[in-house]
Amino acid sequence: MVILGIETSCDETAAAMVEETGDAARPWRVLSNVVASQVDIHREWGGVVPELSARQHIRDICGVVEKAVEDAGSPRYDAIAVTQGPGLVGSLLVGLSFAKALAWARGVPLVPVHHLAGHVESLVLGGGEMPLPAVVLVVSGGHTSLYLEPRAGVFERLGRTRDDAAGEAYDKVAKLLGLGYPGGPVIDRLANQGNDRGVPLPRTRLTHADRNAPHLPGRSDFSFSGLKTAVVRHLQRRRTLLGLGADEPLPPADVVDLSASFQRVVVEILLDRLFDDARAHGAQSVGIAGGVSANSRLREDATTRGAAEGLPVFIPPLALSTDNAAMIAAAGLRAFRAGRVAEESLNADASLPMEAA
Numbered sequence: 001m002v003i004l005g006i007e008t009s010c011d012e013t014a015a016a017m018v019e020e021t022g023d024a025a026r027p028w029r030v031l032s033n034v035v036a037s038q039v040d041i042h043r044e045w046g047g048v049v050p051e052l053s054a055r056q057h058i059r060d061i062c063g064v065v066e067k068a069v070e071d072a073g074s075p076r077y078d079a080i081a082v083t084q085g086p087g088l089v090g091s092l093l094v095g096l097s098f099a100k101a102l103a104w105a106r107g108v109p110l111v112p113v114h115h116l117a118g119h120v121e122s123l124v125l126g127g128g129e130m131p132l133p134a135v136v137l138v139v140s141g142g143h144t145s146l147y148l149e150p151r152a153g154v155f156e157r158l159g160r161t162r163d164d165a166a167g168e169a170y171d172k173v174a175k176l177l178g179l180g181y182p183g184g185p186v187i188d189r190l191a192n193q194g195n196d197r198g199v200p201l202p203r204t205r206l207t208h209a210d211r212n213a214p215h216l217p218g219r220s221d222f223s224f225s226g227l228k229t230a231v232v233r234h235l236q237r238r239r240t241l242l243g244l245g246a247d248e249p250l251p252p253a254d255v256v257d258l259s260a261s262f263q264r265v266v267v268e269i270l271l272d273r274l275f276d277d278a279r280a281h282g283a284q285s286v287g288i289a290g291g292v293s294a295n296s297r298l299r300e301d302a303t304t305r306g307a308a309e310g311l312p313v314f315i316p317p318l319a320l321s322t323d324n325a326a327m328i329a330a331a332g333l334r335a336f337r338a339g340r341v342a343e344e345s346l347n348a349d350a351s352l353p354m355e356a357a
Ligand code: KG4
Pocket: 010, 139, 140, 141, 142, 143, 166, 167, 168, 170, 171, 182, 183, 184, 185, 188, 290, 291, 292, 293, 294, 295, 296, 321, 322, 323
């Protein structure tokens, strides 16, 4: 069976063809994977502008789907998978309407996919089926959540961010430093040149676990807004000390040390929660998916900690860590095999809960 996947939840228009292999350990093979990124359009505004995103999806979707079908070698597909949510509603609607029309015209079933279930499936595309139960961290520009996956494709949320997502924190700190959008890749690169203890930054103390009451719910929640405020305050102090105006750039040594220190703290916060929860739930493996999983320190430190704790760590290949449709197609195949097919009334849902997927 071959499935065509379509993803338009944020600022990439993506389509991919994925085939079942028949191998239980590595169930999917990617036949094609096409992504048209809108980053250059949104960079000018310092972040994603929803209306511009929706309009660009309309321009790009036909070409992107055609290319994905062409690249696959054979134009035949047996079903279509599409991201139903969460995401920007105008953007989601472009992919969803397109997929609905195409499924109807071709007489093939349509399978709705949760965007984060797609990110989790990128781990299977990269490393094969995960030993279960698994604890998975989904960390992107819009999400920072921890899930327990007791059975393949079933998710129970263990924690989520109470304010900014980790990727959003990267983007905001990069903006404060005048480094442009998106901030993650730039800070990641600069961090490797700086002293990661150069700037003292706080580890968020907010959960019940931090208050010695780990039995209370919400102990795995995240918060990144305090860290961002600490960065703002630090920058103000340095500017005053150096006699710099609000718009003047800081010396490169300041920028690399702040990048390295910020990155160390973010990675520690993420990995502490992930490995604590893995231990608490007797996980057989852990995974890290979403755009921030491209981060070099997060990948390295996760691998080191996994080896120390004897836990296999699943991280997607770089090409599948940011938004793409191969992960949506693969998650769609899994959902289809579990009996999931869309009703004709299927609608986009900007805040679709993972548990409903
Ligand atoms: O999953 P994604 O492509 O889109 C969303 O669903 O949000 O993630 C994009 C996010 C952005 O915030 C970007 O700054 C972050 O992922 N990102 C990174 C890195 N590469 C991308 N963050 C840290 N380090 C990176 N290397």
